[in-house]
Amino acid sequence: MGAALAQNLARRGFRLGLVARRAEELARVAAEINASDGTQAFIYPHDVRNYDAIPVLFQSIVRQLGGLDLIVYAAGIMPQVAPNEYDFEKDKDILEVNLLGAIAWLNQAAVRFDRAQAGHIVAISSVAGDRGRSGNPAYCTSKAALNTYLESLRNRLGRKGVAVTTLKPGPIDTPMTQGKPVAGRVTSIDQATAQIVAAIDRRANEAYIPQQWKFIMYVIRRIPSVIFQRLNI
Amino acid sequence: MSAISQKDAVSSVHNGVPDSAAGERSAGVALPLDRLERVAGWGMAVGGMGYVYRPSTIDGVAQVFEIARRTGRTVGLRGGGNSYGDAALNSENIILDLTRMNRILVWDPSNGRVTVEPGVTIQQLWRYAIGDGWWPPVVTGTSFATVGGCAAMNVHGKNNFKAGPIGDHILEFDALLPTGEHVHCSRDGNTDLFYGMIGGFGALGCFTSVTLQMKKIYSGWLNVDAISVPHMDGMLYELDARKGQADYLVGWSDAFASGETLGRGQIHQATYLAPGDDPYPAQSLRIESQEIPANLFGFLPASIIWLFMKPVLNDWGTRLTNLAKYMQSATLGNHKRYRQSHVAFAFLLDYVPNWKLAYQPGGLIQYQSFLPLATASPVYREILARSQKRGVVPYLGVVKRHRPDDFLINYSVDGYSLALDYKVTGSNRASLTALLKELDRIVIAGGGKFYFAKDATLQGATVRAFLGEERIRKFGALKERCDPESLLQTDLYRRLFGDQ
Ligand SMILES: Cc1cc2nc3c(=O)[nH]c(=O)nc-3n(C[C@H](O)[C@H](O)[C@H](O)COP(=O)(O)OP(=O)(O)OC[C@H]3O[C@@H](n4cnc5c(N)ncnc54)[C@H](O)[C@@H]3O)c2cc1C
Ligand SMILES: NC(=O)c1ccc[n+]([C@@H]2O[C@H](COP(=O)([O-])OP(=O)(O)OC[C@H]3O[C@@H](n4cnc5c(N)ncnc54)[C@H](OP(=O)(O)O)[C@@H]3O)[C@@H](O)[C@H]2O)c1
Numbered sequence: 001m002g003a004a005l006a007q008n009l010a011r012r013g014f015r016l017g018l019v020a021r022r023a024e025e026l027a028r029v030a031a032e033i034n035a036s037d038g039t040q041a042f043i044y045p046h047d048v049r050n051y052d053a054i055p056v057l058f059q060s061i062v063r064q065l066g067g068l069d070l071i072v073y074a075a076g077i078m079p080q081v082a083p084n085e086y087d088f089e090k091d092k093d094i095l096e097v098n099l100l101g102a103i104a105w106l107n108q109a110a111v112r113f114d115r116a117q118a119g120h121i122v123a124i125s126s127v128a129g130d131r132g133r134s135g136n137p138a139y140c141t142s143k144a145a146l147n148t149y150l151e152s153l154r155n156r157l158g159r160k161g162v163a164v165t166t167l168k169p170g171p172i173d174t175p176m177t178q179g180k181p182v183a184g185r186v187t188s189i190d191q192a193t194a195q196i197v198a199a200i201d202r203r204a205n206e207a208y209i210p211q212q213w214k215f216i217m218y219v220i221r222r223i224p225s226v227i228f229q230r231l232n233i
Numbered sequence: 234m235s236a237i238s239q240k241d242a243v244s245s246v247h248n249g250v251p252d253s254a255a256g257e258r259s260a261g262v263a264l265p266l267d268r269l270e271r272v273a274g275w276g277m278a279v280g281g282m283g284y285v286y287r288p289s290t291i292d293g294v295a296q297v298f299e300i301a302r303r304t305g306r307t308v309g310l311r312g313g314g315n316s317y318g319d320a321a322l323n324s325e326n327i328i329l330d331l332t333r334m335n336r337i338l339v340w341d342p343s344n345g346r347v348t349v350e351p352g353v354t355i356q357q358l359w360r361y362a363i364g365d366g367w368w369p370p371v372v373t374g375t376s377f378a379t380v381g382g383c384a385a386m387n388v389h390g391k392n393n394f395k396a397g398p399i400g401d402h403i404l405e406f407d408a409l410l411p412t413g414e415h416v417h418c419s420r421d422g423n424t425d426l427f428y429g430m431i432g433g434f435g436a437l438g439c440f441t442s443v444t445l446q447m448k449k450i451y452s453g454w455l456n457v458d459a460i461s462v463p464h465m466d467g468m469l470y471e472l473d474a475r476k477g478q479a480d481y482l483v484g485w486s487d488a489f490a491s492g493e494t495l496g497r498g499q500i501h502q503a504t505y506l507a508p509g510d511d512p513y514p515a516q517s518l519r520i521e522s523q524e525i526p527a528n529l530f531g532f533l534p535a536s537i538i539w540l541f542m543k544p545v546l547n548d549w550g551t552r553l554t555n556l557a558k559y560m561q562s563a564t565l566g567n568h569k570r571y572r573q574s575h576v577a578f579a580f581l582l583d584y585v586p587n588w589k590l591a592y593q594p595g596g597l598i599q600y601q602s603f604l605p606l607a608t609a610s611p612v613y614r615e616i617l618a619r620s621q622k623r624g625v626v627p628y629l630g631v632v633k634r635h636r637p638d639d640f641l642i643n644y645s646v647d648g649y650s651l652a653l654d655y656k657v658t659g660s661n662r663a664s665l666t667a668l669l670k671e672l673d674r675i676v677i678a679g680g681g682k683f684y685f686a687k688d689a690t691l692q693g694a695t696v697r698a699f700l701g702e703e704r705i706r707k708f709g710a711l712k713e714r715c716d717p718e719s720l721l722q723t724d725l726y727r728r729l730f731g732d733q
Contacts, residue, residue: 066281067282
């Protein structure tokens with residue numbers, strides 16, 4: 001999703017810094033972006049769990065870009081978890097990538113945007129954060145916690161001209177969902193990207209991707225716990 | 234993958250990998266986040282984030298150079314931040330703000346010599362010296378500029394035709410170079426640095442003290458004449474004809490007037506009082522007599538009240554106030570003579586707190602061009618006419634008479650300058666930029682020059698055209714000697730001299 005979003009933003013004149021672990025994959029995406037005129041992407045191989053490296057890396061990226069208008073946290077993992085599996089190492093990993101990495105990166109952005117009295121923070125959470133489903137407790141937890149963190153940021157920074165957007169995708173056709181059982185229809189990456197960009201443009205507080213999930217989750221959030229336990233979602 | 238991004242891509246060439254310059258410089262140390270601030274040009278049309286350090290001693294300045302080396306950043310010097318554009322900005326790098334180095338070190342009221350730290354403002358200076366009968370030899374339209382910033386830009390006042398730039402009144406200065414070397418410069422020693430650093434826009438070294446020769450005055454008052462002029466040629470003619478008798482001359486021009494009246498406006502001419510003209514100089518030379526009281530409008534001569542109506546900053550509001558102002562001076566005020574304090578004459582706008590906020594949110598760009606006598610009239614008329622044709626009309630035009638000087642980075646002419654304030658809005662930014670590019674060509678073709686303190690839009694090639702290869706080469710050699718690592722940079726420096 002991050003890669004597709006980068007392509008889209010590059011076409012709209014953004015100068016980009018791309019962060020992920022796999023250098024070759026980053027180089028491939030950047031090369032595609034840089035192949036067209038007037039678009040520009042730089043790459044920074046990095047594991048978001050390497051927290052200590054973040055302040056320096058953040059500063060050098062921003063310096064290379066010449067400033068910062070928008071940060072999108074799209075890193076996330078969702079390993080397969082069996083219904084009776086309680087593997088702490090796996091869970092810890094999920095929380096580190098989906099939540100702690102987000103806090104480490106977005107705190108940096110928050111300080112800067114606070115001082116600048118401008119800026120936009122976006123993070124990809126998930127519909128999974130709206131309820132504690134049986135399938136993947138740590139994943140749901142990571143996204144629920146991320147939602148709360150983003151809401152707090154919004155309440156801190158909103159009055160200072162900084163927008164904070166929580167994106168909540170349903171199942172999207174990306175490597176993450178490949179070969180995994182998913183609940184509901186899978187949305188294409190193009191459609192998801194278009195809706196993400198639209199949400200960024202209108203500086204939405206929160207957006208479900210695609211929008212239909214807003215109504216579905218409205219209902220699901222209201223199902224009483226006693227009933228939710230018996231449902232297979 | 235996470236994407237972090239910056240809008241409005243610049244169309245530079247790239248290869249998709251972090252560029253080596255940034256790579257080499259970004260050593261593995263972060264700058265403290267508490268230093269991070271948003272810093273904007275005075276005109277509010279350009280700005281960026283920077284890590285701001287405010288040392289109070291020379292050692293403190295040296296330490297900032299060290300921090301820059303250690304963290305792989307550049308250092309941009311900043312005084313009062315009154316440059317309109319990006320001359321005192323250094324986005325994503327270190328900004329060395331000198332306003333806390335603001336002590337008056339030596340003052341001799343018997344000869345008017347004063348030695349100050351670079352962060353001393355013009356306001357501090359006049360307040361300090363006026364009671365002894367001395368006034369800064371050259372002042373800018375704002376008294377919030379620092380002596381260091383004024384020396385670095387080699388500023389001019391409304392007396393440029395007679396007194397030259399401030400550099401002509403600097404006797405000597407000390408500076409700390411990024412190499413760590415302390416230099417003392419005057420017309421007798423280190424002369425190349427003396428003529429290079431004054432006007433050197435903070436790119437060679439940091440002034441640590443500056444010695445000025447102040448101007449003796451015999452009264453706190455100036456004799457002021459207001460003369461209305463019907464068009465640009467009248468404006469230029471009067472400014473030239475009066476230069477023998479005046480101590481200060483400035484023309485205000487209504488940029489909305491067109492056709493026959495293109496460039497019409499009003500000239501303010503001021504002269505010092507001779508010894509004995511003022512029966513009570515000890516009274517008029519008190520700070521209290523100089524300051525403009527809060528009931529501004531009751532006190533100001535009618536001929537300049539229009540300036541304060543500018544908060545009606547839209548095209549029609551400005552048209553009307555400019556017209557009212559012209560009619561008033563043409564019918565009532567022409568050749569009216571009055572007395573005004575030095576402060577009221579020089580720093581009027583400082584006493585209208587935040588008048589520039591009327592230009593928010595887009596800010597303003599001031600476009601000041603310097604033209605020789607021969608070409609000023611056609612070029613200025615063309616500039617005004619084109620602005621009107623493009624529908625991007627400046628709200629204020631100020632005309633001054635200038636004389637040449639001997640400094641290396643040099644905007645001086647035997648001629649005139651016209652400074653135009655353009656309001657920047659979301660919708661006119663593109664057309665304004667295009668217009669200014671056109672105007673650049675017209676000015677250069679007329680043998681004109683530009684001034685970095687007012688600039689936000691010039692291109693490197695334009696600067697090479699008016700400075701000439703020879704001056705650029707000499708400046709490059711000084712840069713190499715004073716700052717071989719190119720530690721001293723600003724956004725303006727990179728814009729105009731980048732990749733050299
Ligand atoms: C309302 C208004 C009216 C003005 N009128 C005039 C005018 O009439 N005539 C005129 O000439 N200008 C005028 N100016 C422009 C202003 O005077 C100059 O920009 C001046 O340089 C501002 O001084 P500053 O201390 O604010 O310096 P800054 O704007 O902070 O810095 C100016 C330059 O000086 C360098 N610098 C600062 N301190 C040092 C130091 N210690 N050592 C070396 N370099 C240093 C900076 O790097 C930068 O390049 C006006 C500006 C305003 C806002
Ligand atoms: N796809 C869906 O159905 C769906 C639904 C709801 C929410 N989401 C959320 O959307 C976000 C993006 O997911 P996606 O579908 O695009 O998944 P994806 O295709 O697997 O992409 C995940 C991205 O995160 C990066 N990443 C993973 N671990 C990282 C680490 N430790 N450090 C740095 N980068 C790391 C990956 O790059 P490297 O491997 O190179 O590091 C990859 O670029 C995730 O937060 C996910 O939870 C997805």
